[in-house]
Each structure stands twice: as structure tokens, then as C-alpha cells.
Amino acid sequence: MKGIGINGYGTIGKRVADAVTAQDDMKIVGITKRTPDFEAKTAVEKGYDLYISVPEREEQFEEAGIKVSGTADELFEKLDLVVDCTPGGVGIDNMENIYKKIGLKAIFEGGEDHDPVGTSFNAEANYEESLGKDYVRVVSCNTTGLCRTLKPVNDLAGVKKVRAVMVRRAADPNDAKKGPINAIKPVTTVPSHHGPDVQTIIKGMDVMTMALAVPTTLMHTHNIMVELEDTVTTDDVLDAFEKAHRVLPVDAGLKLGSTAELMEYAKDLGRSRGDFYEIPVWKESVNVVDGELFYMQAVHQESDVVPENVDAIRAMLELEEDGEKSILKTNKAMGII
Ligand code: NAD
Numbered sequence: 102m103k104g105i106g107i108n109g110y111g112t113i114g115k116r117v118a119d120a121v122t123a124q125d126d127m128k129i130v131g132i133t134k135r136t137p138d139f140e141a142k143t144a145v146e147k148g149y150d151l152y153i154s155v156p157e158r159e160e161q162f163e164e165a166g167i168k169v170s171g172t173a174d175e176l177f178e179k180l181d182l183v184v185d186c187t188p189g190g191v192g193i194d195n196m197e198n199i200y201k202k203i204g205l206k207a208i209f210e211g212g213e214d215h216d217p218v219g220t221s222f223n224a225e226a227n228y229e230e231s232l233g234k235d236y237v238r239v240v241s242c243n244t245t246g247l248c249r250t251l252k253p254v255n256d257l258a259g260v261k262k263v264r265a266v267m268v269r270r271a272a273d274p275n276d277a278k279k280g281p282i283n284a285i286k287p288v289t290t291v292p293s294h295h296g297p298d299v300q301t302i303i304k305g306m307d308v309m310t311m312a313l314a315v316p317t318t319l320m321h322t323h324n325i326m327v328e329l330e331d332t333v334t335t336d337d338v339l340d341a342f343e344k345a346h347r348v349l350p351v352d353a354g355l356k357l358g359s360t361a362e363l364m365e366y367a368k369d370l371g372r373s374r375g376d377f378y379e380i381p382v383w384k385e386s387v388n389v390v391d392g393e394l395f396y397m398q399a400v401h402q403e404s405d406v407v408p409e410n411v412d413a414i415r416a417m418l419e420l421e422e423d424g425e426k427s428i429l430k431t432n433k434a435m436g437i438i
Contacts, residue, residue, distance in 0.1 A: 104130040114186030123434040137165035152176035182206040211241025221301040223248040224412035228424025231416040244298040246400035253345040259330025262307035288312040320360040327394040349379035376404035
């Protein structure tokens with residue numbers, strides 16, 4: 102059983118910890134925390150050994166009644182691989198200053214740049230590229246969403262070019278201090294970083310993206326336009342989405358026509374934390390007109406990357422050579438449709 106650690110037990114880290122725990126070929130050895138907050142308390146209550154990133158704060162944890170098992174550096178020595186879920190930019194510092202020095206394999210998240218890590222990951226599109234690698238970046242929630250649906254479209258009909266507009270949630274639900282609260286905030290750099298990021302996974306694809314942030318915390322949505330190489334029908338595309346892993350065509354007509362309703366659906370499915378790991382594609386929006394495909398999808402920013410982290414662990418530790426087998430194993434353990 103391979104030993105995994107989580108460095109940075111926040112929005113993504115705590116979900117990856119639970120997803121790893123659900124597997125039978127890897128286990129969580131420990132997680133790190135900087136602050137003795139409710140997440141630290143619940144982590145210990147769930148049975149995770151907690152290691153502190155700032156050793157001088159041990160007394161604060163003790164005062165809060167939170168058991169400390171050691172320092173982060175002590176945890177790293179016990180691991181086969183660490184999943185670094187610290188805020189963007191911190192992970193690369195950790196790679197240079199800690200992980201490389203002790204020879205520890207590490208996964209980074211989408212807040213880090215591709216270049217310093219060298220390999221970016223999406224299970225469906227490029228699992229094999231990460232086999233045996235020491236450092237891999239699981240791309241951001243939006244890039245994961247784009248790769249999940251563009252890969253099956255490319256396999257079906259060949260993609261000439263993609264143009265996509267990403268409508269981004271302003272902040273995660275627990276992020277009380279971020280905005281906008283009452284504005285639409287365009288990302289005035291074109292392309293937004295998402296298009297170039299897709300190209301780190303699906304090499305050579307012509308993808309241009311524009312983005313804007315809106316005052317919601319629930320999900321992102323994407324409006325996607327794809328010029329196709331081959332002639333296919335709308336039904337062909339819907340069929341490809343039905344068959345694709347971690348893509349879920351949904352009926353807006355079943356009262357699933359908004360991100361709020363999709364989040365309610367995830368709760369009805371009994372998902373931990375109300376998470377939606379798949380990329381929901383609104384069936385009604387899928388339309389092929391004169392060789393061009395149009396569709397709309399949503400992305401649950403807090404959770405779509407979580408199963409990707411599990412697959413990246415399997416690839417890097419060579420627990421499974423075949424990406425599809427890993428995807429199916431992860432999906433089964435996490436109850437993904
Ligand atoms: P977060 O702020 O919710 O959690 C980060 C955690 O790391 C916090 O617990 C924080 O205390 C801890 N931390 C901060 N500095 C640290 C350090 N030096 N050492 C150890 N721990 C430290 O952040 P998040 O939303 O989980 O994001 C983590 C990564 O995942 C980022 O790269 C982000 O871009 C990426 N990501 C986030 C989302 C999202 O929507 N939240 C989606 C996909 C990818």
C-alpha cells in the first residue's frame with residue numbers, strides 16, 4: 102500500500118485526502134496544517150494524522166485541543182508521494198526547497214505554472230505521459246473541464262479549432278473575502294490562460310479562450326464553439342459525451358438548467374460535500390450547424406480535479422499502466438457515474 106501525504110489541507114487537499122482513502126491501493130499517511138482551525142479539527146476527528154507546517158505553532162494546536170503527530174518535514178520523510186495542495190506559487194517553492202532535496206515525488210495543482218513542473222495531467226487525455234514521473238501538475242478545474250469534453254470530440258470528428266468563453270465563479274463558497282460582489286469582471290488578457298493550458302495536455306490543438314468572473318460561488322460555465330474536421334450529427338456528439346468518462350449529459354428540461362440546480366442534484370446523489378466530479382453538459386445546448394459544434398457545460402471547481410489527482414498518483418507510482426483502468430477504478434471507489 103503506497104503512502105500518500107497532503108500538503109495544504111484546504112478546499113482541494115481535504116477532498117483529495119478522502120478520495121485517496123476510498124482507494125484500495127494507496128492510503129493517507131498524514132496531512133499538513135498551518136492553522137488550528139475547524140478543518141484541522143475535523144481532519145483529526147476523521148482519523149488523519151496531522152503534521153504542522155509551522156513548528157512554532159504547536160502550542161496553538163494543543164490549546165485548541167488538536168492532536169499534532171509531528172512536523173511537515175517529519176511527514177515528508179514517511180511518504181511515497183505528496184500531493185501539494187497549497188495556494189498557487191507555494192508548490193513550486195516546495196518542489197525546489199523541499200521535495201527535490203529529499204527525493205520525494207510530488208503532484209501540484211492548477212495554481213502552479215506548467216513549465217517548472219514539466220508535465221501536466223488529465224487522466225482521459227494524457228495519462229501515459231505521467232507514468233513514473235517525479236513531478237506532475239493536475240491542471241486547473243476549468244482546463245480539466247475543457248479537456249474532458251474536447252478529447253472525445255477530437256476523437257470523434259477531429260478538431261480544427263476551438264473558441265470558448267468561460268464564465269467563472271467569483272470565489273469558492275468558503276471564501277468570504279473575495280469578489281466581485283456586484284460586477285462582471287472580464288479577464289482582459291486574451292487568450293485567458295485556459296486555452297494555452299489545454300495545449301499542455303492536448304498538444305497542437307488550436308484553442309482560444311476568453312473569460313469573465315461573475316458574482317456566484319457555485320460553479321463555472323463554459324460556452325464552447327468547435328470547428329470540426331469531419332461531418333457528424335448532433336446525436337453523434339451526444340453519444341460521444343454519453344460514452345466519455347467523467348462527462349455527464351444532463352437535461353435542462355428536468356429542472357437542471359442552472360448551476361444552482363446542478364448543485365442540488367449532486368446533493369441528491371448523496372455526494373460527499375455536495376460535490377459534482379463529472380462535467381455536466383446541457384444536452385439541449387449541443388448543436389452541430391454547418392460543420393461547427395456548439396455546446397455549454399458546467400464545472401464544479403471544488404471537485405472535478407479530485408479524481409484526476411488519484412489517477413495521477415497511480416500513474417506516477419506506476420500502480421497501473423493503463424489510464425482507462427485507473428479511471429474506472431477511481432470512479433468506482435468514488436461513486437462517479
Ligand atoms: P485553499 O486556500 O482552500 O487551501 C490551501 C491550504 O494550504 C490552506 O489550508 C492553507 O492554510 C495551506 N497553506 C498555505 N500555505 C501553506 C504552506 N506554505 N505550507 C503548507 N500549507 C499551506 O486553496 P485551494 O482552493 O485548495 O487551492 C489549492 C490549489 O488547487 C491551488 O493551486 C489552486 O489553484 C488549485 N485549484 C483550486 C480550485 C478551487 O476552485 N478551489 C480548483 C482547482 C484547482
